Amino acid sequence: MRLLNGEIPLFAQDSRAVDVTVISDTHLGTYDCHAKELLEYLNSIQPKILILNGDIIDFWAGKKWTWRQAHTLVIKRILELAISGTMVYYVIGNHDEGLRKLPSVGLGNFNLCNDLALDLDSHKIWFIHGDIFDLVVLHAKWLSKLGSFWYNLLLLINGVVNDILVSLGQERISLAQRVKSNVKLAVKYMSDFERAAAETAVGKGYSHIVCGHIHQPEIKRFAVRKTEVVYMNSGDWVENLSALEYYDGKWCIFRYDDIRFR
Numbered sequence: 001m002r003l004l005n006g007e008i009p010l011f012a013q014d015s016r017a018v019d020v021t022v023i024s025d026t027h028l029g030t031y032d033c034h035a036k037e038l039l040e041y042l043n044s045i046q047p048k049i050l051i052l053n054g055d056i057i058d059f060w061a062g063k064k065w066t067w068r069q070a071h072t073l074v075i076k077r078i079l080e081l082a083i084s085g086t087m088v089y090y091v092i093g094n095h096d097e098g099l100r101k102l103p104s105v106g107l108g109n110f111n112l113c114n115d116l117a118l119d120l121d122s123h124k125i126w127f128i129h130g131d132i133f134d135l136v137v138l139h140a141k142w143l144s145k146l147g148s149f150w151y152n153l154l155l156l157i158n159g160v161v162n163d164i165l166v167s168l169g170q171e172r173i174s175l176a177q178r179v180k181s182n183v184k185l186a187v188k189y190m191s192d193f194e195r196a197a198a199e200t201a202v203g204k205g206y207s208h209i210v211c212g213h214i215h216q217p218e219i220k221r222f223a224v225r226k227t228e229v230v231y232m233n234s235g236d237w238v239e240n241l242s243a244l245e246y247y248d249g250k251w252c253i254f255r256y257d258d259i260r261f262r
Contacts, residue, residue, distance in 0.1 A: 054093020
């Protein structure tokens with residue numbers, strides 16, 4: 001098992017004790033959400049703290065809103081964790097930004113907030129969805145939604161392609177991930193996003209920053225003004241089916257084993 005800059009490819013069969021789990025960009029309410037896989041993952045862990053780092057429910061889906069039983073069961077499982085003693089923090093993102101009209105509230109072990117600061121083993125860690133670092137979302141929402149349309153179309157095509165590949169005994173592929181990895185503008189955007197997040201974190205006195213938003217699981221160190229900051233991203237449950245986990249004093253990326261949902 002490789003930690004910090006590594007990944008955990010295997011899915012645990014039994015409930016695991018985890019200090020902190022971070023998931024984001026589940027996009028419940030959309031066809032592309034892998035809610036069943038997410039539910040299986042949530043059933044496999046017993047975290048002390050669960051951080052829902054934005055875009056959990058997708059209110060941008062509009063007429064394409066799709067709510068299935070698995071989506072309800074995910075919400076039910078999150079509430080069960082809160083009732084059983086897990087501290088649950090719902091950090092609001094841009095696709096669920098309507099919740100920002102509500103005041104930051106706490107109801108038992110469930111907390112709604114715009115961002116979250118935690119001290120873990122003497123490290124000041126800032127959890128924020130990350131759309132504030134995205135000038136497209138901040139200043140041109142209509143353009144961002146247009147990009148979201150093409151992204152969703154690509155995911156739809158990807159689903160058809162994967163169905164064919166699986167029927168032929170081939171492995172699944174992620175077209176969206178390949179676009180992100182090979183299109184120079186996409187690579188530059190992700191790099192600029194990560195750098196902006198790291199610089200902002202240092203300016204606010206944090207040693208770690210945890211984001212979602214760009215659907216790119218990552219753990220990376222930056223040197224900003226002679227100060228080292230750790231940037232982390234929990235990925236998503238649309239393409240990567242990933243999460244961040246903290247236990248034994250270390251952060252790692254969890255990836256749902258692809259073979260489990262073929």
